[in-house]
Amino acid sequence: MSISMASFSPPPTSFSVKPHFTHKSTLFLPLKRPFLFVSTPKVLPDNGARGSASVAAVEDPKPKQPDPVLEEAVEGSSGPKGAATSSEVEVLGKFEDPRWIGGTWDLKQFQKHGSTDWDAVIDAEVRRRKWLQDNPETTSNDNPVVFDTSIIPWWAWMKRFHLPEAELVNGRAAMIGFFMAYLVDSLTGVGLVDQMGNFFCKTLLFVAVVGVLLIRKNEDFDNIKKLIEETTFYDKQWQATWQDDTNSKNN
Amino acid sequence: MSSIAFKPFTGLRRSSAVPTTTNTTPSKPVIKFHVSAAKTSPKLSNRDLRVAVIGGGPAGGAAAETLAKGGIETFLIERKLDNCKPCGGAIPLCMVGEFDLPLDIIDRRVTKMKMISPSNIAVDIGQTLKPHEYIGMVRREVLDAYLRDRAKENGANVINGLFLKMDMPKHWDEPYVLHYTEYDGKKGAMGEKVTLEVDAVIGADGANSRVAKAINAGDYDYAIAFQERIKIPDDKMVYYENLAEMYVGDDVSPDFYGWVFPKCDHVAVGTGTVTHKSDIKKFQLATRNRAKDKILGGKIIRVEAHPIPEHPRPRRLSGRVALVGDAAGYVTKCSGEGIYFAAKSGRMCAEAIVEGSQNGKKMVDEGDLRKYLEKWDKTYWPTYKVLDVLQKVFYRSNPAREAFVEMCADEYVQKMTFNSYLYKTVAPGNPLEDLKLAVNTIGSLVRANALRKEMEKLNI
Numbered sequence: 001m002s003i004s005m006a007s008f009s010p011p012p013t014s015f016s017v018k019p020h021f022t023h024k025s026t027l028f029l030p031l032k033r034p035f036l037f038v039s040t041p042k043v044l045p046d047n048g049a050r051g052s053a054s055v056a057a058v059e060d061p062k063p064k065q066p067d068p069v070l071e072e073a074v075e076g077s078s079g080p081k082g083a084a085t086s087s088e089v090e091v092l093g094k095f096e097d098p099r100w101i102g103g104t105w106d107l108k109q110f111q112k113h114g115s116t117d118w119d120a121v122i123d124a125e126v127r128r129r130k131w132l133q134d135n136p137e138t139t140s141n142d143n144p145v146v147f148d149t150s151i152i153p154w155w156a157w158m159k160r161f162h163l164p165e166a167e168l169v170n171g172r173a174a175m176i177g178f179f180m181a182y183l184v185d186s187l188t189g190v191g192l193v194d195q196m197g198n199f200f201c202k203t204l205l206f207v208a209v210v211g212v213l214l215i216r217k218n219e220d221f222d223n224i225k226k227l228i229e230e231t232t233f234y235d236k237q238w239q240a241t242w243q244d245d246t247n248s249k250n251n
Numbered sequence: 252m253s254s255i256a257f258k259p260f261t262g263l264r265r266s267s268a269v270p271t272t273t274n275t276t277p278s279k280p281v282i283k284f285h286v287s288a289a290k291t292s293p294k295l296s297n298r299d300l301r302v303a304v305i306g307g308g309p310a311g312g313a314a315a316e317t318l319a320k321g322g323i324e325t326f327l328i329e330r331k332l333d334n335c336k337p338c339g340g341a342i343p344l345c346m347v348g349e350f351d352l353p354l355d356i357i358d359r360r361v362t363k364m365k366m367i368s369p370s371n372i373a374v375d376i377g378q379t380l381k382p383h384e385y386i387g388m389v390r391r392e393v394l395d396a397y398l399r400d401r402a403k404e405n406g407a408n409v410i411n412g413l414f415l416k417m418d419m420p421k422h423w424d425e426p427y428v429l430h431y432t433e434y435d436g437k438k439g440a441m442g443e444k445v446t447l448e449v450d451a452v453i454g455a456d457g458a459n460s461r462v463a464k465a466i467n468a469g470d471y472d473y474a475i476a477f478q479e480r481i482k483i484p485d486d487k488m489v490y491y492e493n494l495a496e497m498y499v500g501d502d503v504s505p506d507f508y509g510w511v512f513p514k515c516d517h518v519a520v521g522t523g524t525v526t527h528k529s530d531i532k533k534f535q536l537a538t539r540n541r542a543k544d545k546i547l548g549g550k551i552i553r554v555e556a557h558p559i560p561e562h563p564r565p566r567r568l569s570g571r572v573a574l575v576g577d578a579a580g581y582v583t584k585c586s587g588e589g590i591y592f593a594a595k596s597g598r599m600c601a602e603a604i605v606e607g608s609q610n611g612k613k614m615v616d617e618g619d620l621r622k623y624l625e626k627w628d629k630t631y632w633p634t635y636k637v638l639d640v641l642q643k644v645f646y647r648s649n650p651a652r653e654a655f656v657e658m659c660a661d662e663y664v665q666k667m668t669f670n671s672y673l674y675k676t677v678a679p680g681n682p683l684e685d686l687k688l689a690v691n692t693i694g695s696l697v698r699a700n701a702l703r704k705e706m707e708k709l710n711i
Contacts (some may be wrong), residue, residue: 015524130710133501136500136541137371139544141545142543145370145372146373148657149653157698230643238635
């Protein structure tokens with residue numbers, strides 16, 4: 001066991017996960033010696049129970065949902081330490097949720113007032129992806145994952161993600177717009193209706209709208225500059241052999 | 252007249268052509284008329300043109316064959332004739348036809364692929380393939396040896412030697428002097444130092460090309476590909492009979508993908524990266540973890556790694572020395588495919604030399620070799636650019652990869668992808684379908700990014 005622990009590389013990452021979650025978790029889990037089992041010589045030590053603490057924290061904001069993984073984790077971590085229990089440890093490591101059936105979300109279990117609660121589906125998928133990001137799992141031919149985010153209708157996405165941000169941005173734009181209209185009026189005496197008729201003002205308005213759409217945070221400036229550079233970088237690398245040519249001509 | 256059409260290139264010829272003093276050489280006053288180079292280059296009176304091909308991989312083998320067929324005295328210098336190169340080993344369908352490869356070289360025909368996203372969403376692609384279409388999996392030692400032997404049959408001299416350095420000619424009509432160590436069974440392991448005079452050189456010696464160093468070709472960014480060959484139990488091997496897998500995710504690689512490719516009787520599991528080379532072992536572990544169920548019980552029989560160029564070298568040509576294949580940096584982004592492009596560039600360069608020298612009867616010059624570069628860039632630039640864009644868009648981050656896998660489920664995408672991969676042409680599709688595809692892509696990206704933002708909220 002100690003030898004296999006020595007050869008096992010990722011414990012640092014698992015322990016870095018710990019501080020984020022334990023202070024949030026109301027349930028104390030005897031924290032994780034990573035579980036190692038050697039299924040065949042030379043292949044793949046695995047740490048099945050590594051993610052149990054992260055599940056605890058994730059489950060926390062939604063206490064009303066059943067918690068099969070957590071219960072099993074509590075059992076498992078206090079359980080056996082040897083290689084003999086490889087099958088139990090394997091089950092612990094996988095993402096489990098009663099509504100996740102056959103590699104996709106069972107929409108029938110997401111019913112609310114007779115129609116599907118898409119917000120809950122989105123939440124469930126977010127939790128699943130978070131779990132898998134922290135604890136990458138093996139794929140399996142017997143239980144393939146076939147979930148496709150496009151089964152969630154477009155208006156559910158709009159309502160949840162686009163509308164709040166749109167409200168924020170429009171609100172800011174309205175406040176700035178009102179203030180600028182007042183400022184221009186006080187400085188030049190041109191009223192709102194006349195401002196809208198002026199070409200210069202219309203251009204400014206266009207620039208302002210585009211600017212607000214593209215640049216939401218300070219980092220966006222640099223991001224856009226980097227993007228523009230990126231789009232032409234590969235071309236430059238290919239043209240380098242021709243560049244050489246014209247330089248020597250100019251010499 | 253035609254000097255205007257060739258304006259960008261006369262500059263180099265002007266600088267390499269030594270001024271008036273060489274005009275007094277017995278050969279014709281060539282310098283002024285370099286524009287239509289082949290017609291006025293000096294005829295080689297008593298011999299054929301001599302060309303050395305350094306490196307005996309697909310690029311070298313293809314180049315040597317074309318040169319030999321064109322009547323040129325060819326020397327193919329390869330340091331290890333039984334080299335078992337670490338390589339994915341995938342060749343597109345068009346290569347079989349274009350290079351007349353016998354079908355028994357191909358160990359497996361992959362007709363199905365599985366793309367697996369970071370959250371293990373698996374998508375099968377390959378339903379749109381016609382019955383005669385496949386991706387061929389070859390063993391490099393078999394393919395390379397076959398191409399070299401064919402070159403030998405056509406008259407090339409295959410030399411087992413290690414290229415050391417090259418003396419550049421001081422005058423344009425002097426030969427290149429190659430220094431190499433010849434390995435001959437009799438002399439033992441040390442080999443003896445030999446020099447060889449040739450008129451032109453094709454550098455096909457791979458990612459760590461010495462020819463490239465000799466001509467100051469410059470450096471390129473490169474990825475490290477790390478691969479383990481694993482022999483898995485027969486019942487698990489059935490699954491990989493004609494299926495290859497591609498795993499994407501931050502755990503597997505931050506800027507590339509992990510793969511499981513079937514080979515003759517085992518699978519190759521590997522991954523690669525450009526930006527995080529020191530973490531390659533971690534990525535390999537993660538790749539094996541993701542495929543764990545399917546390779547359980549397997550034994551690692553070989554571990555190998557090799558560099559993959561990410562873009563062409565700044566200079567692919569100098570004087571009468573040209574680079575082809577990996578030495579030039581002709582590996583595509585996104586898929587990391589290099590065998591076909593190596594062979595094709597070797598052939599194209601050789602064709603340019605054969606044409607420029609009129610089947611070995613005249614001296615070539617840089618302009619003839621430039622034609623190969625022109626043709627190459629014109630033919631394959633769209634392919635490279637499209638793959639570069641795909642890599643930049645879809646390998647950026649986990650949401651992008653999720654969107655990528657989602658998009659692969661679309662039949663139109665599969666059709667376009669396979670057509671362009673198997674036949675190496677970027678064919679314009681149906682504009683309406685393209686528009687739908689663009690909308691769907693943006694939709695997938697937006698959804699995946701929205702989910703990721705929610706995931707970040709969970710962290711806090």
